Amino acid sequence: MSDGHSKKTFVVTRFDPDQDAAPRKQSYEVPVHPDWKVLDALNFIKDEVDATLSHRWSCRMAVCGSCGMMVNGEPRLTCKEPLSQYGDTVVVAPLANFPVIRDLVIDADGFMEKLTSVKPWIIRAKELAVEEGPMRQSPAELAEFKQFSMCINCMLCYSACPVVANEPEFLGPAAIALGHRYSLDSRDEGAAERNEVFRGEGTVFSCSFANECTEVCPKHVDPAAAVNQAKLNAVIDWASSLVLPRGGDE
Amino acid sequence: MVEVTRHDIVIVGGGAAGLRAAIAATEIDPAASIALVSKVYPMRSHTVSAEGGAAAVAREDDNFEMHGYDTVKGSDFLGDQDVIRYFVEQAPRELTLLEHWGCPWSRNDDGTVATRAFGGMSTKRTWYATDKVGFHMLHALFQHSLRFDNIVRYDEHFATRLLIDGGAVRGVAALDVRTGIVRVVLGRAVIMATGGAGKIFPFTTNGNIKTGDGMALAYRAGVALKDMEFVQYHPTGLPGTGILITEATRGEGGYLINCDGERFLTTRDYGVGTKAELGPRDMISRAIIQEIEAGRGIPGPYGEYVHLDLRHLGEAKIDARLPMVREMSKIYIGVDPVHEPIPIRPVVHYMMGGIDTDITAATSLPGLYAAGEVACASLNGSNRLGSNSLTECLVFGASAGRNAMAFAKGSGEGSEDALRRQGEEEAARIVALRGKQKGGEKLARIRADLHQAMESGCGVYRVQETMDATARAVAQLKGRYADVALEDSSSVFNTELIAALEMGNMLDVAEAVANSAAARRESRGAHTRRDVPKRDDQNFLYHTLCHFDPAGPRLGKKEVTLGHWEPEERKY
Amino acid sequence: MSRNAHPHAMAPSKPGRTRTAPPQLPDQFPFGGRYLAYTLFDLTGILYVVLGLLALCAVWSLGSGEADWNAVLERNRNLFSVGFHGIALVGLIFVGIRFFGFFPKAQPPHVGPLKPPPKPVILVGLYALWIGVTVCLSIVLAGGVF
Numbered sequence: 001m002s003d004g005h006s007k008k009t010f011v012v013t014r015f016d017p018d019q020d021a022a023p024r025k026q027s028y029e030v031p032v033h034p035d036w037k038v039l040d041a042l043n044f045i046k047d048e049v050d051a052t053l054s055h056r057w058s059c060r061m062a063v064c065g066s067c068g069m070m071v072n073g074e075p076r077l078t079c080k081e082p083l084s085q086y087g088d089t090v091v092v093a094p095l096a097n098f099p100v101i102r103d104l105v106i107d108a109d110g111f112m113e114k115l116t117s118v119k120p121w122i123i124r125a126k127e128l129a130v131e132e133g134p135m136r137q138s139p140a141e142l143a144e145f146k147q148f149s150m151c152i153n154c155m156l157c158y159s160a161c162p163v164v165a166n167e168p169e170f171l172g173p174a175a176i177a178l179g180h181r182y183s184l185d186s187r188d189e190g191a192a193e194r195n196e197v198f199r200g201e202g203t204v205f206s207c208s209f210a211n212e213c214t215e216v217c218p219k220h221v222d223p224a225a226a227v228n229q230a231k232l233n234a235v236i237d238w239a240s241s242l243v244l245p246r247g248g249d250e
Numbered sequence: 251m252v253e254v255t256r257h258d259i260v261i262v263g264g265g266a267a268g269l270r271a272a273i274a275a276t277e278i279d280p281a282a283s284i285a286l287v288s289k290v291y292p293m294r295s296h297t298v299s300a301e302g303g304a305a306a307v308a309r310e311d312d313n314f315e316m317h318g319y320d321t322v323k324g325s326d327f328l329g330d331q332d333v334i335r336y337f338v339e340q341a342p343r344e345l346t347l348l349e350h351w352g353c354p355w356s357r358n359d360d361g362t363v364a365t366r367a368f369g370g371m372s373t374k375r376t377w378y379a380t381d382k383v384g385f386h387m388l389h390a391l392f393q394h395s396l397r398f399d400n401i402v403r404y405d406e407h408f409a410t411r412l413l414i415d416g417g418a419v420r421g422v423a424a425l426d427v428r429t430g431i432v433r434v435v436l437g438r439a440v441i442m443a444t445g446g447a448g449k450i451f452p453f454t455t456n457g458n459i460k461t462g463d464g465m466a467l468a469y470r471a472g473v474a475l476k477d478m479e480f481v482q483y484h485p486t487g488l489p490g491t492g493i494l495i496t497e498a499t500r501g502e503g504g505y506l507i508n509c510d511g512e513r514f515l516t517t518r519d520y521g522v523g524t525k526a527e528l529g530p531r532d533m534i535s536r537a538i539i540q541e542i543e544a545g546r547g548i549p550g551p552y553g554e555y556v557h558l559d560l561r562h563l564g565e566a567k568i569d570a571r572l573p574m575v576r577e578m579s580k581i582y583i584g585v586d587p588v589h590e591p592i593p594i595r596p597v598v599h600y601m602m603g604g605i606d607t608d609i610t611a612a613t614s615l616p617g618l619y620a621a622g623e624v625a626c627a628s629l630n631g632s633n634r635l636g637s638n639s640l641t642e643c644l645v646f647g648a649s650a651g652r653n654a655m656a657f658a659k660g661s662g663e664g665s666e667d668a669l670r671r672q673g674e675e676e677a678a679r680i681v682a683l684r685g686k687q688k689g690g691e692k693l694a695r696i697r698a699d700l701h702q703a704m705e706s707g708c709g710v711y712r713v714q715e716t717m718d719a720t721a722r723a724v725a726q727l728k729g730r731y732a733d734v735a736l737e738d739s740s741s742v743f744n745t746e747l748i749a750a751l752e753m754g755n756m757l758d759v760a761e762a763v764a765n766s767a768a769a770r771r772e773s774r775g776a777h778t779r780r781d782v783p784k785r786d787d788q789n790f791l792y793h794t795l796c797h798f799d800p801a802g803p804r805l806g807k808k809e810v811t812l813g814h815w816e817p818e819e820r821k822y
Numbered sequence: 823m824s825r826n827a828h829p830h831a832m833a834p835s836k837p838g839r840t841r842t843a844p845p846q847l848p849d850q851f852p853f854g855g856r857y858l859a860y861t862l863f864d865l866t867g868i869l870y871v872v873l874g875l876l877a878l879c880a881v882w883s884l885g886s887g888e889a890d891w892n893a894v895l896e897r898n899r900n901l902f903s904v905g906f907h908g909i910a911l912v913g914l915i916f917v918g919i920r921f922f923g924f925f926p927k928a929q930p931p932h933v934g935p936l937k938p939p940p941k942p943v944i945l946v947g948l949y950a951l952w953i954g955v956t957v958c959l960s961i962v963l964a965g966g967v968f
Binding site for chain 1: 831835
């Protein structure tokens with residue numbers, strides 16, 4: 001395992017609420033392999049150096065969304081980032097903008113609530129019976145929302161967003177993108193309900209075009225596009241509700 | 251100190267099978283309280299990494315008989331035929347429901363759901379969502395489940411013990427990872443949906459969480475593990491990391507090439523006939539290993555491999571149908587499949603074996619059900635066809651949900667005192683383990699030695715001597731595990747404690763795998779022996795049962811349900 | 823160097839079962855890396871307020887007769903005012919380019935039966951409108967028409 005390859009120093013945030021008043025930093029020297037990702041080094045630390053380091057990870061192939069952390073100040077999936085792009089010192093911290101439970105582990109429950117609040121499911125006036133078979137959806141219709149369905153809920157976008165940092169009510173990039181994904185789905189009829197959520201307390205209009213969410217998204221979801229499209233939809237929906245009576249099909 | 255909560259049923263595991271069970275249960279009774287206990291947030295479940303597709307009869311040129319026959323043949327005739335017939339009949343219904351719930355299946359131009367070819371399937375019946383089917387299915391299921399307030403989630407709760415009273419399962423004891431306290435989560439039925447155990451092997455497509463927890467819980471509670479010797483090696487994993495490169499690459503027309511550029515599945519006889527790269531997984535994995543052993547592999551820093559060549563598919567097709575494969579090859583092995591072939595070799599992927607269940611997803615323990623990879627119904631017999639397992643999670647997850655609810659309706663609650671006491675015993679055990687500084691063993695060493703033993707004795711090709719040695723090694727490791735020393739004594743989010751609990755589970759599962767393997771003196775499906783290379787229906791057409799016993803596992807036999815398809819020689 | 827974000831940033835609705843450390847701002851915020859452009863973009867809000875007030879003054883003076891208007895023009899013939907207007911011009915061009923850059927992706931795939939025009943058409947249209955209005959207004963203010 002450690003075959004004398006180059007060493008890097010990892011400066012890792014540590015925090016145990018039972019023992020620490022506040023987070024502190026701890027440095028580890030790790031012999032790194034040329035093709036390691038950041039996560040490999042963290043696992044080495046845990047296995048060989050300091051078993052008290054807590055971090056989340058699972059799939060190690062950038063699809064489960066567990067391993068998001070700040071690496072040298074940027075929110076990253078640690079299973080995806082090659083160590084070779086970093087210098088001799090790598091600073092690993094828990095995701096910004098989240099309360100920290102322990103070491104590199106953040107509290108994700110606030111995110112789960114925001115996600116649920118946008119009603120991320122197919123809403124139809126009348127549920128289809130299974131006997132009727134699958135609904136038809138053309139490749140063009142699928143393409144309209146496909147990109148926004150790629151979110152792995154890794155929360156890097158929440159760490160990057162300056163509005164999330166300052167406005168606790170803001171729904172945030174991933175939640176809005178997911179709600180928008182359903183509103184764009186040709187099988188869904190719930191856009192009006194979601195637009196009410198988008199105009200509500202967590203208002204999409206808090207977004208001030210930082211575009212950082214899109215910059216850091218590891219899955220090319222482009223949440224900034226979703227949020228800003230949702231703004232337009234929310235406005236059109238509100239304006240048309242002044243003119244047209246609600247309850248019709250539109 | 252334990253906290254007690256009550257529900258109608260308890261589901262352990264938040265992947266495709268567990269979520270489907272929860273949804274099915276809430277459909278039976280929208281007022282029922284359904285606990286969903288998962289050691290990770292559900293969208294982290296390993297279902298998420300599945301790539302290729304989910305099979306169900308969809309086209310005019312297909313029918314249940316064909317899908318059933320492909321499955322039973324793929325299973326090398328060890329699959330239970332009543333289970334298989336039930337499965338293929340339910341499959342289209344389940345995938346249709348998922349479509350209604352928003353799963354973005356890839357489409358034909360006319361808007362109907364598209365299907366692709368897959369290994370061992372006689373026609374195109376694998377529904378897909380580009381090459382991220384598990385991700386899309388899991389997120390569709392999870393997001394659909396969010397509609398139901400009565401599905402009560404216990405996120406990041408690690409179930410460590412089944413609670414049994416009056417001869418039936420009454421709930422689970424689960425460690426709340428965040429706080430370190432143990433909860434007693436009671437329900438009148440429990441469904442295990444915790445997935446497989448690839449992490450007992452060193453090279454696996456599986457993520458860190460696949461440690462066989464549910465299998466071990468049932469095993470220790472006296473339920474048999476069935477057919478544990480059948481471990482599927484997926485033919486195309488990346489060397490070193492073991493990351494999965496989906497079978498869909500072959501479904502879309504990819505070739506397997508040796509060091510001479512030879513498409514060896516067509517030029518040499520590996521039993522796959524004209525199916526070539528679309529042969530069943532066990533045969534392809536064996537073929538690759540044989541090519542490497544014959545000196546026609548390509549050497550690399552993580553051992554020898556062969557090539558998966560997609561170049562002839564062209565960039566447009568790769569980007570349309572296999573975009574994630576392209577991205578992952580570039581990130582994890584530095585190869586762009588549009589321009590270069592991908593290095594691949596067989597890696598552990600799936601456990602055909604698991605908790606012994608019948609066609610209703612029930613186990614021998616009243617109140618305990620199991621569905622998905624954790625269970626062995628047996629749908630897949632000795633070898634699973636690709637794209638059957640995601641559908642399996644849905645079909646048997648739904649069945650388990652319905653049947654568990656029916657059982658719960660008629661079942662009592664057990665004595666809360668007795669159950670609380672069991673919970674407190676479990677809490678004491680965990681407290682004693684946490685930060686246990688006295689001991690001479692390290693978790694990382696035990697894990698490395700376990701990996702070494704399993705790789706040596708339970709690889710693609712097996713031999714009596716090494717299987718026996720592995721069984722002995724695992725027994726020894728269990729002794730060493732009792733002497734493990736842990737550094738982290740914190741209560742809050744102690745992942746070393748979780749790893750230690752998982753290690754205990756892995757050792758129990760490994761014991762079942764190694765002992766079952768050593769006892770099956772034939773080659774069938776994924777269990778291939780150099781010393782007994784032929785299938786022996788006369789003596790071994792049965793399921794292996796493995797029961798836990800402190801003195802060493804007790805093996806038994808269970809009849810295979812035949813009746814519809816006659817076992818025959820398995821040729822393609 | 824880490825600093826606290828809003829104390830309730832990303833907090834769940836019910837307090838967590840264990841004590842947590844407060845959420846931290848992203849390291850680069852507000853003036854580091856890509857955040858600099860964003861922060862400047864938002865700070866142009868100050869420019870708008872000032873420009874708005876100046877515009878109100880100018881409009882008021884227009885209504886007060888030619889002498890007042892000439893007095894306004896005279897007051898602004900100094901380095902400070904010209905410098906400010908130069909900064910404002912740069913700021914507005916920056917905001918315009920950044921905003922126009924986002925505009926195409928902010929169009930939903932369709933609104934009812936209407937689809938947005940292709941990206942190049944949107945961009946050309948926006949810039950054409952902007953430049954066109956600027957030119958017209960400049961001509962008017964320079965006295966070319968009235």
